[in-house]
Amino acid sequence: MATTKAELGDSIRERVRCALKQQPQPTVTVLSSLLAVQDAIHYLPDEAIEETAGFCKASVNEVWSVASFYTNFRFTPPGAHVIEVCWGPSCHLAGAQGVLAAVQQELNLFREGETDDRRATLRYNTCLGACALAPVISIDHHLKGRITAGDAKDLAGGLLVD
């Protein structure tokens, strides 16, 4: 039996509620709630915005204003794998543009977002924090440093097949 859209929405809602309730820190805010939801389901569907508003006793507008401000929030589900490429100055000097171009070519994706088959999500990052090992990329939140354009091409290609 096919799942209806309403049922799918309900299960997302349930996961969002769970993430909201399970925040471990004493101070719970709109921002902390959105981060908790994004950590749990990797994006912020409309249900997350509504539930966060109810949970934090804020308006949907207020929640959207926060969600649209911080650049790590995403509003569509990510692909099966996420590749992030750093373009900060340390990585820039070490050849980040070449790495980024190689990843774009390999994924055939020339902006941030998902490949057509949704196997991979490409993101640009301003600093992944391992500048001494520039250029740095991250694959599924695991950092890899001292990357060449060739390495990046292979790693990105690997995401499309496995």
Place this chain on the structure above:
Amino acid sequence: MSTAFEELTNRAAGRWQELTDGAEPWIRVGGGVSGQAAGSDEIFTSVLESLDRFDVSARVSRVGSLGLMYLEPIVDVTLPGGSRVFYGNVTKDIANQIIERHAGGGSPVTSRAFAFEGEKTGGLEGVPRLEDLPEFRAQVRIATRNCGRIDPYDILQYAAHGGYSALEKALFRMTPEQALDEVKASGLRGRGGAAFPTGVKWSFLAPSKAPDKYVLCNCEEGDPGAFNDKGILESDPHTLIEGMILNGYATNSNYGYVFIRHGHDIPIEATRHAVGQAYEHGLLGKNILGSGFSFDLEVALTGDSYVAGEETALMEAIEGKRSLPRYKPPFPAAAGLWQKPSNINNVKTLAYVPQIVFNGGKWFKSIGTESSAGTAIVCLTGHIKRPGMYEVPMGMSIREVLEQVGGGVSPGKRIKVLQTGGPLGGVLGDESFDVKIDFDEMSKAGAILGSGGIIVGNETVDVVDLIRALVAFNQYESCGKCFPCRLGNTHMLETLDRLCKYEAKPADLKLMDRIGESMKLGSLCGHGQLGYNPVASALKYFEEEFRVRLRVTQPEGKSTNGSMILPTRTRP
């Protein structure tokens, strides 16, 4: 001494004894953000596999970072009662050899070892002492003293190295005023960029009788090229926690927040775990060690926003809102987080405090220069032989740091440009490399020490292209509140883009100057006020490179079209 603290130090001494002189070898694998990027997770797994394969029993710990990022992944072995031997750039094969021959067979693999520490025991011919390595000899490690030495997840290892002794001293043998006086006497200045005297800042908060006062620690650290805040948190989070409790005690405040950027999981997890452990040991919470002083601490996360590192924007983010800077006054000491009196300090600043309280302000003042006491924790990246995190005394020249500590650039190349103080800090040319690392000296030379990031560029660097990358960062990260910053950065980026594509007109340089002036005058926080710095400093040292772009059309044979791949975004 409180009995609870005595029990902690006794257990800590026992733990250290057991680790360094117990029944089994102790293997430490470097971790942290840089370690992971170098492959240390995989090396940790292969160490465990090798132990299994060769049937060697040993204790294995993940430690933070020694600061020698260029040697990561680093693995070291301490045989019971023996010296600690370090191996760098470890591969799976090397890990295998280390386990089989050193941890299992008892003889160090000297051909692979880069240093040792402790008593020189047999079989270490030709291996230098850690403190004799050129990049170690120049260092004075105060805030980073434990980094790479102790397991950040074990409070006992911190306590075994004098951890929480400063807190015990302050709580039982000093009044809050005396603790504050030591910080004042130390001459400590804020390490986040503004270099404001820490003791003076604390003394704005201390007299307030408000029931709720907050002390905040800033580890937003979005500066590309700086990773020392994260480096301290992932390697030695208890140093920061002790510093924050002391900040609370000295200013009669009872609640603290450590503010970290979401996504930096390694320092976040280490800090959260350490806070939990401090609670378990009665070092946080009500009536700390039976002293009557209470202090609570939690970790708060921000989403990705560079401006969230600005002090008032950070408070907005902790309150769960968009991280837009507030108008000042009122200043944080009067109305900060939730409009309550607050103090905010950088991780590095607070990490010095336990040593200052324990050894006295005079001791700290004796290190460094007259106007800038103590050390600078610098992060060297870019075209340098030994990228890493190093703690050097204030007063060393930048050139000395680059050469003695960083090992200089690759042979046959010369250093052309330095980018210091984060993307708003601007660049330095050759004539400024002899300036001393000192807040005032650097500021006189037009440079910002900022959070300590020094990005090195050799002669192959195209300065205009580098400046475009910096301005692109600033444009992307403008919070959008003040239009001179939001639009000014966008226009400046467009102009630099034209320059890089050889499409600019001579009037464009003047245009950037006017935009920069407007940004300086019309922006609320440093992001806009300092936003013209990269271009202004580059024009000062490298004007000819800009002029060439105006005279020449695209040089023949250049493979690129001068474009840069960038996310384009303007915050509404």
